Amino acid sequence: MSVTAAQGFRATGVVAGLKSTGDRDVALVVNDGPELAAAGVFTSNRVVAAPVVWSRQVLADGRAQAVVLNSGGANACTGPDGFADTHRTAEHVADALEASAGDVVVCSTGLIGLPLPMDRLLAGVDAAASGLVADGGHDAALAIMTTDTTPKTAVARRSGAGGTWTVGGMAKGAGMLAPGLATMLCVVTTDALADAETLDRALREATRTTFDRVDSDGCMSTNDSVVLLSSGASGQSVSEAELVEALTEVCAGLARQLVADAEGASHEIAVTVRNATTEDAGVAVARAVTRSNLFKTAIFGNDPNWGRILSAVGTVPESVAPFDPLTLDVAVNGVQVCRAGGVGEPREGVDLAGSRDVVVEIDLHAGDATVTVWTNDLTHDYVHENSAYSS
């Protein structure tokens, strides 16, 4: 059900001919209200695509009526003409919906540095606008896929005294996943009643512990966008804590699907850092490991090579994460292969071939903060997918 699980939304995904495959490539999500509150978080890359520049402005007033998304082209590094194309797209959606272009969020994904074929895109927008349906969330999720092999959707439902409310979302992302954000594109909708400021805070809190803790290949996109729309159609007022909890469930579900479908991956890896001095320190240590190509190739080879884990942990400056290297413990899939910075249980006891899931636990013995960052292994298929053709 994805973005149409919550009341007050319609969506669709159509074939506009942007993808050479002939698959769906333009998605439209519309909020029918009664409320039009919205929030967004975007890539922290300084090189940003035209639609990111546009959509930040759209969401600055905490209000949006529609999100139009296309695959088949990122519209990044396309100069003033690229921005004009984004603007035209928003105007076209606004005309079709009898809305204001200033309430239309635009998201694009695909190859960087190529102009969008605007005639096909605008025709696709017309088709999408006339095909909006209350159960169109699945088609919309299909239309934003690039090298994804499956659509990613998640739904959380909550019952209160006055009735039920829902959060639903869709995401796409296969390569170029790295914190800030980990996803290329994501739209989350809810029918709960919440003002824009609450939505903004709740979305930042939910993405901080989900999308920002996923690191597929250490590369950060120019187009990453997470957009949250609230229709208020359930009539249910919710607390910020309730909203954070449900949003986090949906975002975590989508983030895990992103890692599971990352380009060429054969293992999903959870790196948990225990007893860090702070959450930031733990994240820094976990990310050092999740970004180590030597660690990630070892996991692909089903080798619990804890020496590569320790050598990655040791690259984090003491000013960022205080710990004593001689007290480090490391367990892989429950076997403590490293104890006090030295040899622990025999690595032969670790079975990595039997499952896609790998759990690495690193104990810093320095504080009481625990964090987990998710990644995947580095495989021949990753090299193939990213060298055999442009993406």
Place this chain on the structure above:
Amino acid sequence: MSVTAAQGFRATGVVAGLKSTGDRDVALVVNDGPELAAAGVFTSNRVVAAPVVWSRQVLADGRAQAVVLNSGGANACTGPDGFADTHRTAEHVADALEASAGDVVVCSTGLIGLPLPMDRLLAGVDAAASGLVADGGHDAALAIMTTDTTPKTAVARRSGAGGTWTVGGMAKGAGMLAPGLATMLCVVTTDALADAETLDRALREATRTTFDRVDSDGCMSTNDSVVLLSSGASGQSVSEAELVEALTEVCAGLARQLVADAEGASHEIAVTVRNATTEDAGVAVARAVTRSNLFKTAIFGNDPNWGRILSAVGTVPESVAPFDPLTLDVAVNGVQVCRAGGVGEPREGVDLAGSRDVVVEIDLHAGDATVTVWTNDLTHDYVHENSAYSS
């Protein structure tokens, strides 16, 4: 000629049985004086091998008589027993040479987390001590190889008014190359007269612009060591500037050989950043590109994918490297594929298939500092070498 190109040095490399291949695996380099001045720079990893802990202490007084090196085992993450093994190795060398263990530098390379087979290693030390020869530099360079396919050596000779002096060196390193330092092990010798403080400053200056500007796979070793020994046997006093110049030539030659022989590489890539505000800013931008797996797989695929270059450049915080993303220019092998942050010349004009050498030039238009960082592409062979067996 390697470490025996300069006068006053003997060396050798022997088979001790540490490598399963039966190749040479223990090297010994001895300074016969008259001077025993020395300096060293080591990995900035906080997880350091026992020989690094030992050798930092040895070099604290600016004096060393010998360097013993082994491949076939890193002696890292081996706890107090590992440190005792390093200490025993130094004592054994000292006994054989009638020297002090406090003047014996120890270097190890190989798998992390395994104890060294000390009986074989010490027998190898005996064989090496009795086999030292004035032209043993090549054998020593062979004995420190791991997954290297060729030994790395370099020599610089200088003639002054009073005669000639020489700097020679050897290095090994194939994977786990990243700044701070880029090499696993390197020994450089000179017969120039220079005190320990001058050697130390000159070595730091030479490594800063050579080994520290090489980044193969973004992974930093626990064992990286560069040791400089001076015999003074030429009788030639040199200025610090002259010494830096010759040391830089040797270190640059070795660093380029490391990149050319990096695991699985099919292209050597020079990333030059022009018009950065500072040298540090330029290095940060260049490293962001040399660490991008998406960029490195594109080069493997002979694809001048400048969008992946820009998306990597954009990850550098403005506080580290001020620049305007809308003024960025990028050239690949001389073709300006990106102009002012947007589309430039057609990428079809770039030929990457015809040569191993790739030159990427990024103009930040922000200042007047220019730096180059060297790396290589990310290939199937890299994944194979680092997943098919433990290293």
